[in-house]
Amino acid sequence: MANIRVRFAPSPTGHLHIGSARTALFNWLVARRLGGDFILRIEDTDADRSTLAHERAIMADLKWLGLSWDEGPDVGGKFGPYRQSERLSLYKQSAAKLLEEGLAYKCYCSEKELEAERETALAKGKMPKYSGRCLQITAKEEDRLTAEGRKPTIRFRVPVKKIVVKDMVKGDVEFDSEVFGDFILVRSDGTASFNFAVTYDDAAMKISHVIRGEDHLTNTARHILLFEALGHQPPFFAHMPITLGSDHAKLSKRHGATSINEYADQGYLPTALINYLVLLGWSAPEGQEIFQPEELVSLFSIGRISKSSAVFDIDKLNWINGQHIRALKKEAFLQLVTERLQEAGFVKEPNSIENKLTLPKVAEAIRASVVKLSGVAEAAKIFYEEADEPSIQAIEELKGDEAKLVICDLFSALSALEERKDIDLEQAKDILKALSERLKEKGIKGKGVYHPLRLALTGRDCGPELFYLISIFGREKSLQRLKEALQYV
RNA sequence: GCCCCCAUCGUCUAGUGGCCCAGGACACAGCCCUUUCAAGGCUGCGGCGGGGAUUCGAAUUCCCCUGGGGGCACCA
Numbered sequence: 001m002a003n004i005r006v007r008f009a010p011s012p013t014g015h016l017h018i019g020s021a022r023t024a025l026f027n028w029l030v031a032r033r034l035g036g037d038f039i040l041r042i043e044d045t046d047a048d049r050s051t052l053a054h055e056r057a058i059m060a061d062l063k064w065l066g067l068s069w070d071e072g073p074d075v076g077g078k079f080g081p082y083r084q085s086e087r088l089s090l091y092k093q094s095a096a097k098l099l100e101e102g103l104a105y106k107c108y109c110s111e112k113e114l115e116a117e118r119e120t121a122l123a124k125g126k127m128p129k130y131s132g133r134c135l136q137i138t139a140k141e142e143d144r145l146t147a148e149g150r151k152p153t154i155r156f157r158v159p160v161k162k163i164v165v166k167d168m169v170k171g172d173v174e175f176d177s178e179v180f181g182d183f184i185l186v187r188s189d190g191t192a193s194f195n196f197a198v199t200y201d202d203a204a205m206k207i208s209h210v211i212r213g214e215d216h217l218t219n220t221a222r223h224i225l226l227f228e229a230l231g232h233q234p235p236f237f238a239h240m241p242i243t244l245g246s247d248h249a250k251l252s253k254r255h256g257a258t259s260i261n262e263y264a265d266q267g268y269l270p271t272a273l274i275n276y277l278v279l280l281g282w283s284a285p286e287g288q289e290i291f292q293p294e295e296l297v298s299l300f301s302i303g304r305i306s307k308s309s310a311v312f313d314i315d316k317l318n319w320i321n322g323q324h325i326r327a328l329k330k331e332a333f334l335q336l337v338t339e340r341l342q343e344a345g346f347v348k349e350p351n352s353i354e355n356k357l358t359l360p361k362v363a364e365a366i367r368a369s370v371v372k373l374s375g376v377a378e379a380a381k382i383f384y385e386e387a388d389e390p391s392i393q394a395i396e397e398l399k400g401d402e403a404k405l406v407i408c409d410l411f412s413a414l415s416a417l418e419e420r421k422d423i424d425l426e427q428a429k430d431i432l433k434a435l436s437e438r439l440k441e442k443g444i445k446g447k448g449v450y451h452p453l454r455l456a457l458t459g460r461d462c463g464p465e466l467f468y469l470i471s472i473f474g475r476e477k478s479l480q481r482l483k484e485a486l487q488y489v
Numbered sequence: 490g491c492c493c494c495c496a497u498c499g500u501c502u503a504g505u506g507g508c509c510c511a512g513g514a515c516a517c518a519g520c521c522c523u524u525u526c527a528a529g530g531c532u533g534c535g536g537c538g539g540g541g542a543u544u545c546g547a548a549u550u551c552c553c554c555u556g557g558g559g560g561c562a563c564c565a
Contacts, residue, residue, distance in 0.1 A: 009565090010565095011564085011565050013564090013565080043565065045564095045565080046564060046565065048564095049564080049565090107563095111562090111563065114562085114563085115562090118561095118562080121490095121491090123490085124490085128491085128561060128562090129561080153563055170493095170494065170495090173493070173494075174493090175492075175493075176492085179491075179492050179493095179561080180492085180561075183562090184562085184563055186563090187563040188563060189563080191563090193562095193563070193564090193565095194564070194565045195565090197565095198565085213559090214493095214494065214495090214558085214559065214560095215558095215559055215560070216559095216560090216565095217493065217494070217559075217560075218492075218493060218494095218559080218560045218561075219560080219565095221493090239494085241494085241495080241558090241559095242558080242559075244557095244558075246500090248557065248558075249558085250558080250559080276501095279501065279502085279514090280501070281501090283501085283502055283503070285503095287502085287503065287512085287513055287514080289501090289502095289513085289514055289515090306501095306502075307494080307495060307496090308494090308495045308496065308557095308558090309494095309495075309557090309558060309559085310500085310501060310502090311500060311501080312500095312501095313499095313500050313501065313515070313516085315500080315515055315516055316500075316501065316514080316515045316516080317515095318515090319514085319515055319516085320515090322527095322528085326528075366527095367527095367528085368526095368527050368528040368529085369526070369527040369528075370527090371527095379527095446523095446524065447524050447525085448524085449524070450523095450524030450525080451524050451525070452524090453524080454524065454525065460525085460526095461524095461525060461526085462525045462526035462527085463525070463526065463527095464525095464526090464527090465523090465524090465525090466524075466525095
């Protein structure tokens with residue numbers, strides 16, 4: 001199959017939605033997998049709702065996800081322009097031609113009249129459809145209506161026939177064109193309708209595969225008719241199941257965060273989001289579940305897209321994000337942790353000598369417990385804030401003779417170290433090992449050793465491993481904390 | 490109301506007539522590891538919507554029912 005060309009065609013009416021992102025992803029995967037082109041086309045024919053700011057936001061979201069396009073309004077391409085608002089004259093020309101060929105006609109019906117018609121049809125239990133009344137209109141009537149000030153729309157004269165959508169996901173789907181009436185190609189204000197602009201552009205831009213949500217399946221029947229009228233071979237179609245919320249209704253704002261940027265803010269990794277999104281409706285042949293984007297590119301196939309819609313499950317996303325966080329290279333994770341700690345105000349000068357030394361240790365110390373990046377500050381705060389006031393229960397625990405012995409032991413071990421010298425991870429481990437051996441002789445071990453130390457150092461009963469604490473705090477801060485703890489003893 | 494799509498554990502899914510008294514993952518529960526939490530490991534819980542038909546044999550094919558979803562605009 002030569003020249004694979006796929007497109008993602010969002011309307012710039014908001015941020016990039018989870019569902020749209022998934023559509024974009026599948027298109028991108030097909031393009032990258034088959035060595036085709038991925039085209040970004042902005043469908044802004046609805047001037048009231050479309051804004052340039054939204055267009056930019058969507059592009060930023062796509063870039064954040066790592067979905068790069070080969071042609072688009074910003075990068076150009078051979079088939080531009082890539083904003084439908086800039087293609088209006090093309091649509092007009094095309095519509096004029098259809099009019100001339102008798103494949104379309106002018107309709108002078110007002111919105112009010114159409115609304116009344118629709119209600120009648122609905123009441124009678126029919127699929128609402130345009131009657132085709134204006135098809136019969138005479139030149140005289142036309143003059144009269146024009147004189148009245150009516151501005152016509154241009155309707156497509158839908159041929160009566162059966163249409164088979166050969167869908168790569170759903171299989172052959174048959175429609176009877178009689179169920180949908182002559183639909184509008186050009187609105188009375190002269191702008192193209194969605195159905196017309198989409199079809200015209202997919203033809204003009206030589207799109208080979210249209211991959212979009214299942215909600216467009218009925219439209220596709222119309223589009224096929226239009227492709228024929230336009231004298232074009234229709235592209236291949238793949239309608240993927242849509243994403244549902246937990247109540248099994250189409251995913252929307254009331255289900256919580258639905259736009260990509262919200263997930264970015266919460267600290268989901270773009271690779272994790274991609275990983276999760278692809279799993280909503282696609283599965284790898286070997287059952288693999290965790291992938292980097294490049295792996296997906298080599299594994300993806302339209303044939304393995306499932307037919308039924310999937311429910312968005314935040315628990316699984318969280319798990320996948322954790323997997324991706326743990327798979328991150330040390331430097332990459334360090335960078336992300338540093339950013340979050342700066343935002344939290346814990347780190348002012350990431351390049352200071354001290355931070356250069358401790359930040360890598362902090363990052364690794366909290367890595368296993370972080371699900372989302374938004375949890376970084378919380379997990380790392382023990383290193384930057386004052387120790388918690390020990391609870392009454394903790395104080396009770398510290399009061400024991402054994403606890404006192406343990407704390408004093410570490411105190412003297414640390415005191416013996418050279419002042420102002422950094423305690424590295426290995427050294428910290430050695431110190432604790434030696435301490436544990438000394439105390440073992442006195443019959444104190446396991447929990448009896450480490451628990452009091454953790455309480456003394458952090459005031460908490462959970463957190464990263466102790467050697468991290470000592471190493472990151474360093475000699476002075478550790479001694480200080482131990483001394484403070486001793487006052488409770 | 491009409492048209493279209495879909496139907497395997499709570500959720501995401503594997504499964505294309507015998508390999509399936511259905512496999513994996515998340516979640517949940519228990520155990521192990523561990524000073525703790527987390528991570529990790531192990532075990533468990535849990536499903537082919539119902540009814541017919543085809544067949545020696547159906548999760549898998551066909552029909553009906555039921556259920557869910559989508560569409561039906563001078564919105565995209």
